[in-house]
Structure formats: structure tokens, C-alpha cells
Amino acid sequence: MTANRPRPLVAGNWKMNGLTKGVTELDAIATGVAAGEAGSAEVLVCPPFTLVSRFAAQAAGQHIKIGAQDCHAKPSGAHTGDISAEMLKDAGATYVIVGHSERRTDHGENDATVKAKAEAALRAGLVAIVCIGETRAERESGKTLDVVGSQLAGSLPAEANAANTVIAYEPVWAIGTGLTPTAADVKQVHDFIRARLAEALGEEGNGVRILYGGSVKPGNAAELMGVDNVDGALVGGASLKAEDFLGIASAYR
Numbered sequence: 001m002t003a004n005r006p007r008p009l010v011a012g013n014w015k016m017n018g019l020t021k022g023v024t025e026l027d028a029i030a031t032g033v034a035a036g037e038a039g040s041a042e043v044l045v046c047p048p049f050t051l052v053s054r055f056a057a058q059a060a061g062q063h064i065k066i067g068a069q070d071c072h073a074k075p076s077g078a079h080t081g082d083i084s085a086e087m088l089k090d091a092g093a094t095y096v097i098v099g100h101s102e103r104r105t106d107h108g109e110n111d112a113t114v115k116a117k118a119e120a121a122l123r124a125g126l127v128a129i130v131c132i133g134e135t136r137a138e139r140e141s142g143k144t145l146d147v148v149g150s151q152l153a154g155s156l157p158a159e160a161n162a163a164n165t166v167i168a169y170e171p172v173w174a175i176g177t178g179l180t181p182t183a184a185d186v187k188q189v190h191d192f193i194r195a196r197l198a199e200a201l202g203e204e205g206n207g208v209r210i211l212y213g214g215s216v217k218p219g220n221a222a223e224l225m226g227v228d229n230v231d232g233a234l235v236g237g238a239s240l241k242a243e244d245f246l247g248i249a250s251a252y253r
């Protein structure tokens with residue numbers, strides 16, 4: 001374990017899942033966190049846009065935070081169907097995920113787009129969770145660190161610091177597949193990201209949280225969260241069920 005580790009963050013990305021009845025699942029998560037099931041970890045739920053405001057109201061006064069899964073780079077304007085970081089802040093969000101591989105693939109987002117969105121998040125007073133990670137082909141051809149390094153350099157907001165920016169390393173091939181890298185592979189990439197953050201941000205880079213994401217489950221969370229420079233998890237499928245999500249967060253109990 002690294003000395004002076006930042007406070008861990010266990011974040012749930014609900015993706016395009018969740019109806020208003022999801023409030024009961026959120027309550028169950030909040031109850032578990034209040035009972036100490038997440039230990040020292042900060043717990044965040046990122047529902048779809050339609051639930052951000054409702055969840056934020058529901059979570060007020062509880063020990064969980066609410067975030068969103070994307071934002072537009074501009075504060076307002078003629079962008080039909082888009083949501084700005086300022087709107088998310090207004091709805092009660094405190095975090096926003098940017099550059100998830102599903103957005104990079106489904107919506108053609110590149111590093112410049114992601115950086116602009118991360119900077120919009122900071123402008124609005126949100127914490128940006130910037131996602132990076134290699135595809136299976138990139139890993140198999142030995143390009144993992146090159147890809148992760150260039151995505152990080154291209155997506156990191158100019159004003160990044162330990163309080164306003166979180167990095168999520170999500171190997172694309174591990175998302176929703178049940179496959180995970182070995183602990184040694186996770187350590188190699190997280191150590192590399194830490195070194196690059198320290199180069200870019202100096203001492204501040206040591207405090208930026210680096211999450212691992214991709215098939216995190218209650219059964220593998222303790223091992224993955226125990227790796228050096230893994231400061232929490234970004235959880236997809238297993239965050240939809242309070243029991244599983246709390247089972248992951250309990251790695252920090």
C-alpha cells in the first residue's frame with residue numbers, strides 16, 4: 001500500500017439503466033453507507049440524467065454523493081438534447097464522468113472532446129472523473145501504456161488538481177465481460193498513471209485518485225482495491241444492486 005493514500009472513492013455508473021423506482025436501491029445504498037459498510041470510502045452514484053435531480057434530493061443529508069455520466073463542454077446554448085455541467089451542478093450533482101469508453105465509441109469522443117468536457121466540469125464546480133483505458137487489440141499488441149499515457153495527456157483538464165479531478169482506468173475489454181486484468185497488470189498501469197500525474201502536476205499528482213473499473217464485483221474488489229495506487233473503483237453492472245455495490249465498498253470497511 002502507498003503511504004498517504006487519498007480517501008478512496010467507490011463510484012457507481014448506472015449507464016442507461018434506472019427508473020424512478022431506483023430510489024429504493026439508492027436508499028438501501030445510503031442505509032448501508034450510514035451503517036459503516038463502506039468504511040472510509042466516499043460513495044458516489046451516477047444515475048442517468050433523468051434521475052440526477054431526484055437522487056440528489058433523496059441523498060441530501062446522507063453520506064453519499066450523486067454524479068452524472070457526461071456533460072457538454074459549453075455552459076448553455078443551441079445544443080439539442082445536451083446537458084451542461086452547470087445544469088448538473090444546479091440539479092445537485094457534485095461529480096461527472098467524462099470520456100467513458102462507451103461515449104468515446106458510441107459518440108466519437110476523442111481526447112480533445114473529453115478534455116473540454118472535463119474543463120467544463122471544473123468550470124461548473126464539479127469533480128471530473130476522466131476515463132481512460134486500452135482495447136483488447138491494444139493490450140495484445142503491447143500498446144497499453146502508450147495508449148493510456150496519450151489518453152491521459154490529451155484528456156487531463158488544464159486546471160486539474162487532487163480535489164477536482166479523478167482518473168478512472170477502465171480497460172475496454174474488461175467492461176461488462178467478467179474479465180479483469182491481473183493485480184500485477186493493474187499495478188503496472190496505475191503506477192504508470194501515478195508517475196505521469198506527478199510529472200504533470202507535481203506533488204498534487206500524488207493526491208489525485210485513480211480508480212479501477214471493469215468487472216469489479218464483491219468477490220474481486222478486495223484484491224483489486226488492495227493494489228498500490230488503486231484509490232477506489234468505478235463500477236458498472238454491480239452498482240445497480242445495493243447489496244453488490246455495498247459488497248464492493250466493504251473492501252474499505
Ligand SMILES: O=C(CO)COP(=O)(O)O
Nearest residue numbers: 013175176214215236237
Ligand atoms: O464501465 C464500467 C464503469 O464505468 C464498468 O462496467 P462493469 O462494472 O459493468 O464492467
